[in-house]
Structures are given as C-alpha cells and as structure tokens.
Amino acid sequence: MIIEVVAGILVIVGAFFALVAAVGLIRLPDVYSRMHAASKAGTVGSGLMMIALAVISADGSTAIRALAGLLFFILTAPIAAHLLARAAYKVGYPLWSGSVADEMSLHDPAEK
Amino acid sequence: MAGESAHAIDLTGVMVEASLQPADYLIVAPVVIPILFGALHLMLRNRSVNHGAMAIIGMGLLVLATFGLLQRVMDTGPVTMTMGRWLPPFGISFSVDTAGALLAFTSAVIALGGAVYATATATALEARYGFFPFFMLMMAGVSGAFLTGDIFNLYVWFEVLLISSFGMIVLGSDQRQLDGTMKYAFLNLVATTMFLVATGLLYGMLGTLNMADIWQKLNGAEEVRGPVMTIATLYFLAFAMKAAAFPLNFWLPASYHTPKYLVSALFAGLLTKVGVYALLRVSLMLFADQREMLALFIAWVAALTMLIGVLGALAQREVRRVLGYLVISGIGTMLAGLAIGTQTAIAGVLVYAVHSMIVMAALYLAAGIMARLSGTADMAGSGGLYAASPMLAGAFLILAFSVSGLPPTSGFWGKFVLVKSALEVGAWWLAFVILLSGLLTTVAIFRVWIFAFWRGGPEGTPDGAEAWTINPLGEKFRLHASLTLGVLTLMTLGLGLAPETLLSAAADGARGLLYPLSYIGSAFGGVGQ
Amino acid sequence: MNILLINLLLMLAWGAMTGSFSEINLFFGFVLGFFAIWLIREQLGTGGYFGRATRILLLFLLFLKELALSAFRVALLVLQPKMKTSPGIFAFPLTVDRDFEIALLANLITLTPGTLSVDVSTDRKFLYVHAIDCSDIEGAKADIAQGFERRILEAFR
Amino acid sequence: MIDVNPTIFFLLSPFLAALLSPPLVRLMGASAAWLLALVPAAIFVQLASYVPQVAEGEAFTMGLSWAPSLGVNLSYYLDGLSLVFALLISGIGTLIILYAGGYLKGHKEHGRFIGFLFLFMGSMIGVVTADNLIALFIYWELTSITSFLLIGFDHDRMASRRAAIQALVVTGGGGLALLAGVVVLNLATGMNELSLILNSGDTLRESPFYLLIFWLVVAGAFTKSAQFPFHFWLPNAMEAPTPVSAYLHSATMVKAGVYLLMRMNPVLGDTPIWETILPVFGTATLLVGTLLAVRQTDLKLMLAYTTVASLGLLVMLTGFGSEKAVEAAVYYLFAHALFKGALFMVAGLIDHESGTRDICKLGGLRKAMPITFAAAALAALSMAGLPPFVGFMAKEEIYAAIAKGDAWPAAITVLTVIGNALMLVIAAAVAILPFLGKPVETPKHAHEGPPLLWIGPLTLATIGLASAILSGTTNHFVISPMSSAVAGSEVHAHAAIALHLGLPLLLSVVTIALGVLLYWQLPKLRFAMARSLRNIGWGPDHGFDQFMSGLVTLSASITRIIQNGRLEGYMTTVFLVFGVAIWFSLYNYGELPDLPQFVAPTFYEAGIIMLALLGLAAVIYAHDRLTAIVSLGIQGFSVAVIFILFGAPDLAFTQFMVETLSVVILALVMTRLTLDKTDHRPFGEKSFDITVASIAGSGFAVLMLAVLQVPFDPRLSEFFSAYSRVVAHGRNIVNVIIVDFRGLDTLGEIAVVMIAGLGIIALIRIKGRQPRSEAEG
Amino acid sequence: MEVYLALLVGCFFIVSIYLLLSKYVIRILLGVAILGNAVNLLIFTSGRLTREVPPIIPEALQVPAEVTANPLPQALILTAIVISFSFFAFLLVLGYRSFQDLNTDDTDNMRFAEPVDQPPPPQGY
C-alpha cells in the first residue's frame, strides 16, 4: 500500500531530522546557535512524524487533528525560541566568541 | 432508568439489583455532607455568609448522620453500600461495623465542638483562606477512612485528611508553623506513600482491593504464596507512623504545638486515631495471622511509645508540647492493646481511642484558653489560673485525671480494660508499662496543673513569686470556648460515670474486628440485597 | 467582523478536533468558540479580513517552503565534518508596525533558514535577529524585507 | 442478683452533698455546716441501724449494676469491718464538717473546701464498704485524688503544692499496683466481689498468683498507709488545713491501707511472707515514726509522725494475724481514730486561735481555752495509753497479743515498748506544753474558739473515755464483729479496763516509766534526733525531690536525643526502619523471591529504561539545584514513555502534563529564591545516606520481585473490560473506572486537588509573621 | 519485562530516598517528585505489563478484542498521580514560604518549632 510507504518514509525522514537537531544541539557553539537546530529541525522532525500518523490513520478526524497539532507546534516553537533567546540575551549569556556581529548590544544596551 | 441499556445483559452478580431506601444513604452521608459543605464554603468564600454558622450546621448534620449510622449498626450489625451499584470486589463499597461507626460518631461530635469553638476564634483572614473548607474536607477524610471497605479508597481518604490538615496546620504561616509544617508534611507524606506502596503490592499479589475480598483471599482455603508477611509489616509500619508510634513519631512533637489551638485539638483528637483505626482494621481483620506473629514486636513498639511519649511530656515547658507527647503515649497504650489482640484488649483499644479523642481535643482547647488567659504557652511562665478561672481549672482537672487514667473518668476504663487484658494473657511487663506510663502521665500533667493553675495568684503570692497577669477573655470567645470545653469535659466524666454503653459498643466493635464474618457477609450482601 | 471570523475558525477547529461536522456538533463548537473568545475579549481589536485569504495562503506556502529549506540547511550545517559558522545578531529595521504583524514576522523569521528572532526593540523599530551566518548582514536584511515582510504587508493591509 | 437497697443512696449521698456545698455555703455562710453535717449524720444513723445484726455475725450485700460487661458493680458489703470503718468515717465526718465550717469561716473557697471534704467522705465510705474490688479500687483512687485537692488547698504555697503532688504520686502510684493486684485477684479467683472472694482464701494461697497478688496489694496498702519507706508523704500532707489532717490523715484515709490489709487477711494472710513482711515493715514504721515525731516542735507534725507510727503498729499487728493480734489491732484502730482525730482538731484550734502551732512558742493556754484543754487532755491520756481510756485498753491488748507469744518475742517487744513510750512522750507534749506553764505571747490573742470548733474534739475525746468505761458494749458492737471479720473467724473480745496481771501490765508499766523519763529529757532528745538526722542527711522525702528532678532531667536528655529537631535525622530514622524491616521480614519469613528470569526487552524499551536511569543520575549529580530541576524532566518523561509503551495513554497523558507542570511551578517558585550554589556535604554523610537509601530502595525492589512471582489474578480487570461499554457506556475503560466503577476515589482525589489549591493560596497570601501571640489562641 | 521495571523502581526509590535524606528543601522536593514516580511505576508493574494495547474498546465492539493493558492500576495511578502532584505543589510552595520567612532552605537551620536553645523544663513545684 502506498500509504504505508509514504508513512514509512515520513517516519524515517522525521526521525532523521530529530537526530539532526539533536546533533546540532551538541555541535553548535553557543545557546543561540543551538536554538536554530532545535526550533527548526526539531519542529520539522516531529511534524513529519505527525504527518505520518495522519497519513497512516486514513481517518479524517485523526488526520485533521494531527495537522492541527502540527500547526500548533509551528506556532509555539518560534515563540519558545524567541522567549528563551531573549531571556538569555537580556540577562547576559554571551554570544560565542567566534560571533561576528552583535547589533543588539549597540541599539538596546541590555535593558530590562 | 438506571443501568438501562439497549442490550439485554445479565447483571446478576455484577450490580446490586434491589433498590435501597433513602435511609441507607446514612452510610455515605458522613462523607458527602462535609464534602458538599466544604465546597459550598469555598464557593461562598467572598460572600458575607456566616461561615461559622454554616460549619456548625454541617457538623451538626454530620453528628446526626453518624449517630444514625451507629444506631443502625448496633441494631442490625454491619451495613454496606456499594457505590455505583458495582458489587464487591469490583466497585468501592463502604462497609460499616460498630468500630468504624463508633469512631466516626465520636469524631463528628468533636468536630461539632470544634466548629462551635471555631466560630468564636477563626479570624476573617482564616475564614477567607480556607479554614472551614479545610476543616470540612478533613472531616470528610476522617469519616471516609472510618467507613470505607476498600483499601485503596482508604488511601484516598487518608490523603484527603492529610492535605486538609496541611492547610489547617500552616494557616497563618508564622515561623513556627512553617517549620512545624515542613516536618509534619514531609514525614506524613512518606508515611502515606508507604501505605500506597503496600497497597500497590497487595494488589499485585492478590489482584483485589476490597477489604472483605482481601480477607477472603488471605483466609481462604488456598494458601497465598507471596510476601504476605512483609506486606503486612509494611502496612503496620505505615499506619504506626500515621499514628505516631515510636520510632516513627517525630512529626508529631515537631508540629502539634505550632498551629491554632483548635487545630491542634482537632489533630490530636482525630488524626492519630485514624491511624490507629487503620492499624486495627488492617492488622486485625486482614492480616490476623501476621499480627499474631508480630505481636511481640508490636508490644515492644507499644511499650517504647508509651514511655518515650510520657518522658517527652515530662521534658517540656510548653503546655501544648506536653500534650503532644501525651498523645504519643496514648498511642502506645492503644498499640499495647493491639499487641495483646484478645477481644477484651481490642475493646479496650476502642474505649481508649474514644476516650483519647475526647480528652486530647479538650485538653488542647483548655491549653488554648490557658494561653489566652496567661498570654504565654510556657507553663513555667504562667500561673494563677486556678483563681482566675475556676471553671477552666475544674475542666482541666477532670481532663488531667482522665488523661492519667484515673477514675471517675473515661480514661480509667480504657486503661483498666487494657491492663486487665494484658494480665489475662500473662503480659505482666506490658501491664506494668501501661500502669507506669499512667503514673508518669499523672506527674507530667499535674506539673502543668501545679505551675499554671495552683501556683500563685494575681492577688499576691506567699512564695514571693510575682503575681501573674491574666488577660481578659472576649465575651464571645468565653461563651463558645466554655461551651465546647464544658461539653467535652462532661463527656469524659459522663463516660467515666456511666461507661456501660461505650463498653458494650466497644466490645461489639472488637468482636466485629476480630471475627469479621458478619462484616464480610454484609460487604458481599450489600444494602438492599 | 473579526470576532465572527475567529469564532467561525474556532468552530471549525472544534469540528476538526471532534472529527464530526454534524450541525449539532458545529453549533456546540460555535458556542464553545464564543466562550473562548469571550475569555480573551480584551485582546481583540477590530479589522477586516475578507479577500485576503489568497494572500494569506500564499504566505503560508512560502513559509512551508522556507521551513523545509531551513531544516535541510541545519542538517547540512551540523552534519559537516568541520563546521564553519560565523553567527551573530543583526538589527532588522521594521516596516510593519502592528502587533500582529510584528509577531507574525518574527515567528516566520525564526522558522526560516539560519535566522532566529531574539527580540523587538523597545521603540518597535527593530527586530533583532540571530543568524547562523552573519557574513552578509545587509543581504539577509534585504531578503527578509523583500520576502516575508512584503508578503505580510500584502496579506494584511 | 444484686440487692437494690435504700442504704446505697446514703452511701452515695456525700457526692451529692459535694455538689451542693459550694452554693449552700455561698448562700448561708459558715452556718451551712450545721445543715451539711446532717448528711454524714444521716449516714451514721442509717449504718448504725445495721449494728445489732452485724454484731450477731450477719453480713449484708447490696448494690447497683454499673459496668456489667466488665463485671464491675456498685456493690456494697457490710460486715463488722466495713461497718465500723464506715461508722467512724461518717461519725467523725459529721464532726469534721462542723469543725471545717468554723475553721475556714469567711475563706473565699470555703464552699469548695467542704465540697472536697464531702467528695473525700463519699470515696472513703466507698473504699470501706465496696464489695466489688474494681469499685473498691476506683474509690481508693478517688481518695487519693480528693486528698490531692485538699492537701493542695493552700495552693499559693509551694510546700502545699509539693505535698499534694507527693501524696498523689505515692498513693496514686500505689493505687496502680493495687489495680494490678485486683485484676490478678480476679484472674486467680474468677470473682470480683469481696463477699465471694473472702471464702476462697485457701485456693488463693495455693494459687501461683499468690505472691504477685500479695506484693501488689501490699504495695497499695503500704503507700496509702504511709509505711516505711513511703512514710514521708504523710507529714508533708500536714500542709493541708487542719480539718483535712484530722479527717484524712489520722482517722480515715491513711487507714485505707490498714483496712485493705485487714480485709485481705482472711484470704492473703496466714502465710509466711504475710507474717514476715507486714510485721517487719510495721515495726520499722512504728520506730521511724515515733523517733521523727520527737524531733518536731510543730504540733501537727508531731501528731503526724505519731500517726505514721500508729499505722506501723496496726500493720504489724495485722501481719501477726492471730486472733489476739487482730483484736489488739482493731482496738488500737478504734482508739486511734478517736484520740488522733481529737488531737488534730485541738492542734488546729490552737493554731486558729493563737496563730501558731509551734510548741516552743506556746504555753499557758489552759485559762484562755479551757474546753480545748479538756478535750486535749482527754485525748492525750488515751493516746498515752493510760487508764481508763480506750487507748489504754488497746495497748493492753497489744501487749497481751505479744505476750501470748504470737509475735517474735524479744525484738518486737522491745521495739514496741520503745515506740509506745515515745508515743506517750508526744501525747504528753501535745497536751501539756501549750496549756500548762506560763502564758506565752502568741501571734494572735488566744481565747476559746466557737462551738463549731470545739464540739468535734470534745466529742471524740469523750467517746474515747466512754467506750472504755462501757467496754462491754464496745466489745460487743464494735470490736468483736470487726475482729471476726478481720480474722475470718468468730472472735469474742473481752478487753476491759481491769488490769491484766502479768506480762502485759509489766510492759505497760515499763512503757509509762520509759515515757516519763523520756519526756523529762524531751529537749535533749529532740536535739539529739535533729543532729543525727542532719548527719544522715538523706531521707526518702529528700529522695522524692531528687526523683522528681532526676525524672525531669532524664526525660529532657532522652527527648533531646530522640526529638532533635532535625528533619534530616527524622527522615533517616524513618527510612532505616522501613528498609531494615522489609529486609528482615523478607529474610526471616522466607519471602525472598526466586532468582528472576531476565528476558531481553526490545531495544527501545531498554533505551527508555536507560534514559530513565540517566535522568535519575542527572538529578543526583546535578551540580546545582536548577540543573537538578531541569534534569527532573528526563526521568518524568521517561516514565511517561514507559506508560505509552505499555498501553497506558491516559497515564502518559497525565504524566506529561503533571511532570511539566511540576517543573513549571518549580521554576516559578524558584525564581525568587537565592540559594547556596551547591549543597556541600561531607563524603561520610553522603555515603551514609546512600547506604540508607540503598537498603530501603533495594528492599522495595526485592519485595516487588517477590510479588511479581505470584500468579496474578486478573478478575477485576476482566470484569471492567467486560462491563465498561455494555453497562457503563464508555469505551475508555480507565476513564470509566475513574468516573463510574471507582468514582468515589475520584471524588476524594479532586477534593485533594481543591484543597491543595486553597492551601497554596493561603500559604502565599497570608503574610508571614513572627510567632503569633498566645493571646490569639 | 516486569523484572527490569522492578529493578528500575528500586533505582527510583534509592534516588528518591537519597534526596529525601538531604538537608535542603529543594532537594527533598525533588525526592518527593521522584518518589511519586517510583510508586506509580510500582503500582503499574504490580498490575503486570501488556505491551502497547491500551484498555480502550474499539468503536465497533462491546468488549475488547484482545488482551489489553490492565486498566485498574492505570486508574489507581491516575488518582495517585493527581494526588502526589497536589502534594508536591503544596510542599513546593511551603518550601518557598519557609525560605522566604525563615531565610534558609537548609532544614538544619529551620529550628523555629523546635529551637536549638530550648530552655530546660522547669524544676520544682
């Protein structure tokens, strides 16, 4: 059945992205860079797996719920990343020493 | 319309078929009434409702319900209500025998007294932040624990009364309360968790939770393989800790002297006794053989608890701390009865439990009045109360005799029956310890009397000591406090002078605990079967 | 208008979640949605929405594309044997000025390649963006301005 | 079975009078005493109506049912012994009530005092008339309690308080021994009623319980009757107002012990131990009492110590148990009640009128207080054992008993003579020193007291004379029936004032001579006694203080160790107890599990378990508490995933939510806390904790393995599966259990949630304070 | 599988008890949280394990088609989770209040109810 193949691929790709995000978490140099990995690859990874579930269920309501859930992650993931990055920056967690720019420190000297 | 369904299903052996009478709701009323009232209190928390009056009505109904229940149980033997019609062991049932009903009734009476007292003492702040809901829900937990026939449900009621007690003990949040509550809360949580662990394991072993069903399995033809003894031990320790038996009693002296006096009174009167009751129910009914094997061990725990308790009482200056240790000593006395385990002994435990509920609650209330009068809880720093308040002095005196186990008070009968039962089985040393702890209790409590009451007087003291200042009591407080204290004191005196009703109820309760066939029959027969 | 729209959306969300679009269920969803909106009534402003569905859809498709691309880029980056990064924070000058638009833009930026919205300046003139690759700041700014920001303005103005 | 008899009402009437006294005294003042005295008088009269029949050897039982399930009845037994005692108590009680009416006239707590006296009277009558042993014990303890209240009546004075608690501890403690004795007696005989037990002496003496019963009863009696070495509380009890001393500590309460021994003589007596222990302690008490009496100058104390001595004498005689000794004891008891009661009242009267009781500060009162002097002289002569007083007859009987060779001859005889001689000295001192000689200036200007005060002593002293003169009547109605009851067989008393020629008379003469000699040397004697007591230094009285103080100190030290205020210590103990108990039980009762079979799990199951372990490790190794909190999430999520893997979506659902919410509120709360960076603890402490945790934790695991090896009974779950949809209309079985099958659990659970919310609000909102003022209660 | 979970439960208990034996309130609280999980897992495992089949009756059936996971322990745990969460929340806030008012989260220094320098009991009468 084609559905099973699609679901299988989605599952593998999703899991792959999850792993990528995890590796990114390890390899990237500072908290801000790591957030890129978590918020993008992580969301895409779990999103794909949710889609796989939607596909395999072959059931309208389940599929719609899976997609609604996906939408929910897409909505919340950037906000979470934003809040965390902002908080970290405001209280002074430094950028990686190899960073090339910090225009935020010029404009908004860490106000609370 | 109940249970109607499109499918034709044979429900024989699954659901109770016969209909029941409204009066059968007495079985569950002691839990439902306080829950409804507690919820109402909370819903109306910002309204200018008279919360005290509501509490009195609620507790009054509770007293009526438990009294009706006690009457009924004494008339007809154990009664059972299977919640949701699901027959045991599938649903939860409340199975009430004399022991449970007797203790439920006694606690309801104390709670009613507490409500009357609270009406005069609970501040607006305390009422706003939940004193009455805490109180009500605590009573729901207490009643539930006395009435339930399901071991997991018992755990739930334990938790209900525990969290309510947390709320009550910390209400006001002064520094001592916070520290006391820390110890009370963490240690009690551990105890309750151990109870839950034991229950989980028991379920894993027997696959059932209904106490009557557990009894059948443990006492059935087929011998249960598995760690029955260890699970019994775990139950014993968990409930011993709830009851504040040595060496698991630390939480009590660490906390009972910190909250409002009324709260201490209710705790001392009700909570440790729930532990004792659970201990009785579980170790006499469910694990009878195991209790037999543990008897000597329990006897040691009992003796140490009695002595450590009373020695602790002798080591205190603060009246409430004296009382806290006396509570512990009393627990030891009851454990002694459990160790002996004969019908007389268990009857003695029940008599002593009822006595101790009344007297300890009353003594804490008396201590509260004493503290108000003298402005300090320190017995070394107060005096002159004998002259200041003869009525209080009289009440305290009677209560002091009662807690010492001296006639003509309820305390005597409990101790007497226990000593008798100890000697009957040849446990000389245990009888000796019971009597010795009684004597030391006399010393401990009469030290309070001597220091706080007899010593000196406001009008001049020949000893050369200073005259004690006495603070006036508010009119409302005086009325409510003396009403509550007076009734409780008269109860201990009344039970001392006319003990037969209590004695025969206790004997009946003990019989029910030791030979639970009628309980089992009721559980599986259900109401309206 | 706006409120009604949200309400209908919530109703549909209800239908989706319960998996039943029967009349009674949708009606119930509408009531629930009404209640939910009532909860946040303070935060609701006014505004028109019709006719923008297409542009919103376009925006959404763009976003999906960017998101996929973004994940792919992260994968490439972290799976390189030797990572070469030059991260940094730049200040993107905002053209959009309504709360909703700023929020949307910021979220879209976060989910797209190599960028992550850190904060909005107190005067709401700049969006601070952390980028994995800060070698060409001006180019990145232009990409955003021409990409998401323009589409947002088209969709919601 | 039980005879309900109007006499019961009389026996209980003092309790009613006790309730009436305070209002009555408030209403009528001191003259209420005249009215109230009718109560004991009525009792006396009612009881006296039994005398003729009892004198003929009859005994009466009557009573009410009380606590039948324990075999406790309010039953009464009237025979020669109990009747005489009850007559003494009610008779002297009548006089004492009158005396108290005058003595405390105008005192703020006058009514309460008389009420206490009545309570005591009722209890004491109960002790001597009770048939039921438990009832006897209850009355016995009531006398201790009421005497506590009476001794401490002047509670403003520390000496009073000390004396009161001392008496309570000693007599109350002895009472507890008696309780045990009574219970064992019941076990040994199966009976509770004295009237029945009195016939079972032979079985009892054979019983293995005999020795135990003996010691327990003796402990009760000796403490109550102030036998050496428990004698010390009695003189201290003189802190009580004099009516109390006169009533309780001479005529009645202290004789309860003697009563008990006499009562038990037929069943417990006539054994070697009885005939050894009682005389030895009795004689010792006699000697100690008289010697200490000599040392005193306070009238009441002198009398008190001689009371101790007299009690010793009575115990000694009871111990001999021979017919003659019993007769002597009964005679002496009767005489003592009369003269000692009178003398105490005299002492009080002197104190009341002159303001002092110190014989060194008194003298020449004979003119000012002629009636008092008369009463004193009559009573003292009886006490001194001179004819023609009943005291003389008693002493003659004693010497007769000894002379009959019933007693161990030499030692006891010598000691008794010395004791009696010293008694004479005190009698002389009490009657002579305050009244004769030159008048001395006293704190108050002395003159004769009101009739309320002198009626009592004069009456008693007169009866002391009359009953000796009418010795035939006395013998018939009092001494013979009482002696018969004590001996357990019929005794006919023949004592008369007529001199017995022979050894008894010789001993009397020696006694008197010795007494006169000693009286002559009294100041020297007193000085010598004082010096030797100083040299001994320690006595039981001092010992009591040391005991009390040591008890408190010991308690404080033990409690400080056990209840050390450290939560950590408490927790450690608790888990150690649980851990050791589990292992011990598993091992000891053979409940250890078999070695389990390890079947390989799937790789992701293994992975999740490892993840959970990793999460746990992370929490422990976290270098600060924040890291620990974040790490907490790992194990929580792992548990949730385990729930998913094993088919528990609802649980996983809840676990995720709860785990996250826990972390969230932890973070919310932690926001405002500034904590030490790390919790440094020495390695030793950590390893101890790890040991404790491992013992307990591994215990749970092994116990669980043992449980898992029992075949599971899935009956409940099968039931739920079968009926969840068809009856309860729900497909999610877990939810159906929650809202239907076990809805009651859920009701309790949500109550917990609600209360937790409320409690948290209260915690946060109520502003913290210093410890609240006690005035808030 | 039960065996592994039993051992895991043991580890949960060990860690939880170790934390409960600490002086510091926050660590004790962590112990409480883990203790709750330990007990839940214990009950879960005691009711025996079934892989992956939740106790939910399919729409088309009146009774489950196959052996499902044991629903009763799940219901019990659900109750227990909720209760232990409530307690945890309460205790957490209690710890917080104690820290605020007693200025420490070291239980050794929280000696207000049982002060270190308690005066000895009075002697005499």
Place this chain on the structure above:
Amino acid sequence: MDTTAFLELAIQIAMVLLTLSFFITCYRVVVGPTLPDRVMALDMLVGVVIGFIAVVGVKTGYYLYVDIAIALGLVGFLATVAFARFVLERGMSEGDRETGERNVGERKAGAK
C-alpha cells in the same frame, strides 16, 4: 519488498534514530553548560517525545496518541515559557557566569 514490512523496518529505523536523539538531547540537558542550554534541550526533548509518540501511534495503529502529542506540545511550550521567564527574572546564575566566561570568552569579542 512488502510495504508492510517496509513500514515495520522504517519504524525500527526511526525508533533507533529517536532513541539516539533522546540520549544526545539528554546529554545537553545534563552537561548544559548554561541554564538556557538545558532548557532548550528539554524543549527539544519534548519534540523528540512527540515524534516518538507519533511513531508508536504508527506502529501500534492506535491513532488516539495524536491527542497526547498535541497536549504534549502545549505543555512543553509552557515549560519553556516558564523557564524563559525564570532565566529573565533570575539573571545569570553564578555558576553559569563562570562557565560561560571560561568557555566562550568575552561577549563582544567578535562584534564589529
């Protein structure tokens, strides 16, 4: 290859990848070095769990797990928000300041 077998295999592979991701993400939670790092990793862990749930759903055919995934996304978000606010309110912890400076050096080192 049978499609069902392919799906089975895909699920097995995804499980392996996800299990790896679990461990790697946990590594970041444990080692930090800073609090925001841990929080971010925890957020990521939630994402991985969501994926895991989806895969379990696919594997077992119980699609009801999709709702759990949605709820989990919600509470995971809540946790991150709470931690972000915690970081913001508390400022940098003492320990983080030390590690941050030792590992990353001066904040504006690379700033233009």
Place this chain on the structure above:
Amino acid sequence: MNTVIFRTAAPYLTALMVVFSIFILLRGHNDPGGGFIGGLIAASAFAIYGIANGVAPVRRALYFHPITLAGFGLFLAALAGIPSLFAGVPFLTGLWTFPRVFGVELALSTPMVFDIGVYFVVVGAITAIALTLEERHES
C-alpha cells in the same frame, strides 16, 4: 513578560487550548482524556495567558475566582452522586439518558456531570495556584 510577540500570540493560543481541553474532557469516556486531563490543559492555557499578558486579564476573563470554580467543581461532582438517591440506587450510580436533539443522539449521564466537576476542580485549583504564584512575581 513584556514581549509583543508573545503577548500577541498568547490569547489565541489560550482560546485554542481551552477549546481543545473541552474536547478532551467530553471525549474522555471513550478515548484517552477526561476531566482531569482536560482540566490540566485548560489550566496550562490560563497559565500561559497569565505569563504573557499578566494575571489581571486572566482574572477578569474568568470572572469567578478560580478557587471558587474549584469549589463549584467539587460541589458538582458530589452532587452527581445524589440523583441516584431518588432512583433508589446507591451513591454515585451512573444514570444515563439518551435524548435526541436535532436528530443527533446525545449521551447525557451523571458520570459526565461528575467528570465536568473534575474538570472544574482541576482548572480552578491549578489555575489558582499558577495565578497566585505569578501574581507574586508581578508585585
């Protein structure tokens, strides 16, 4: 938290989640969910709302004090057991009725009322906790 991004998104998220929570509540009898989980979701929603936009809007939104809602929930749940009194069956016996409204068969029952009570208790209590803690920060 004063960030326009979060502040703007949070109310919508909240509304969405409340709807979701009610869905979870109502389907609990047949699928995973129920009053407790639903209540937790709703409470989380209010917590997010409170963190993003401040406590006051949440309180105004709820109108009743959350703990009052909890009290109501407990009252409702306990009350759900009482109708069985009039049916002559024991406490907490499930009573069912299946009315048809607009052609759809509805399953109304006392267990459902009970579960709604559970929902209210959890929403009320947890929200009360969260808001109280949050308020502490704002002050």
